[in-house]
Amino acid sequence: MRPTQTNKGSNHETYKVEEQNELLPFLLKVMENRSRNSVKSILTRGQVSVDNVPTTKHNYELQPGQTVAILKNKVAAKVNNISGFTILHEDKEIIVINKEAGLLSIANAKEKDVTAYSQLMDYVRIESPKNRIFVVHRLDRDTSGVMVFAKDEMVKRKLQDNWKDIVKERSYLALVEGTVKKLKGTISSWLRESSTLVMYSSAREGDGVHAVTHYEKIQSNSSYSLLKVNLETGRKNQIRVHMNDIGHPIVGDKKYGATTNTIKRLGLHASVLAFEHPKTGKLARFEADAPKVFKQKSK
Known part of the structure; x- marks a missing residue:
């Protein structure tokens, strides 16, 4: 009996597992019009996920009730051409990515380079130009x-509108100059922007927008410290300003006091970014591994 297809017309073909089976035989059954080698290539290229978790194991043990999703070839080809980020998660409401350093989130008046936004726009229009x-x-x-994009204006x-309430965890890793002495700390100030578009802290209550940053030291040496940073507020350049405020500017951040890069x-x-999903209301948590150089420099 051929498994039931549960989703048509999207970037994936999805099927419900109705009986225990290994993944490769399952795929050969649902893609019976393709050769064995073609199906194996799709699996090896990482186009297959089980319950939203990608897998390349031919002998993955499927259980009844699970969902197998197969990324369509034309979409996979487009994904392979994406540069500067990887897609961590996609559903009908949102797309979550892991953006690399150096890629603009969205174009601005001065810079019109390829952006995460422009590439994702091309990506979603594979399915429909609308x-x-x-x-x-x-x-x-x-x-x-981690960055999240919405697929329609209502979701956005x-x-x-509810960002402060629905975001349950927003964590950063910061590689900073020098040895941070305190294991934990909180920085609170009022942020203002200068005429040259540089943010700065004011200790005077009400003088700007209130910003609160919590940090915890992960490791350090005589030159650098690696910190886990949690935002209580999300202000422009908040972490960069606050790290400079405590005398430990972020590595490579010449604008805010760094002397090394x-x-x-x-x-x-x-x-880490965790928030209540706009459709289901359930907690959705997404994590992007730390750049290896952060840990290497602060050992």
Whole structure:
């Protein structure tokens, strides 16, 4: 009996597992019009996921009730041409990516380079020219890590209007100059922007927008420290300003006090973003592994 296809017309073909089976025989059954080698290639290229978890194991043991999703070839080809980010998650409402340092989130008046936004717009339009994506939040060009985009304007508004309440965890990793002495700390100030578009802290209550940053030291040596940073507020350049405020600017951040750039990028990475899903209301948690150089430099 051929498994039931549960989703048509999207970037994936999805099938419900109705009886225990190994993954490769299952795929050969649902893609009976393809050769064995073609099906094996699709699996090897990472186009197959089970319950939203990608796998390349031919003998993966499937259980009844699980869902197998197969990324369509034309979409896979487009994904292979994406540069500067990888897709961590996609459903009908959102797309979550891991952005690399150096890629703009979205074009601005001065820079019209290829952006995460422009590439994702091309990606969703493979399915339909009418499809669009919407920016929910941004990361600085030289900051890497987790970003979420909405697939329609209503979802975007729901996320943005309720951002403070629905976001349950927003963590960064910061590689900073010098040895941070305290194991944990909190930085609180009021941020203002100068005429030259540089953010700075004011200790005077009400003088700007309130910003609160919590940090915890992971490891350090005589030159660098690696910190886990949690945002209580999300202000422009908040972490960069606050790290400079405590005398430990982020590596590579010349704008905010850094004197070194041995890693050839900004030492800031958005590692975790967890929020209530706009459709289901359930907690959705996404994590992007730390750049290896962060840990290497701070050992």
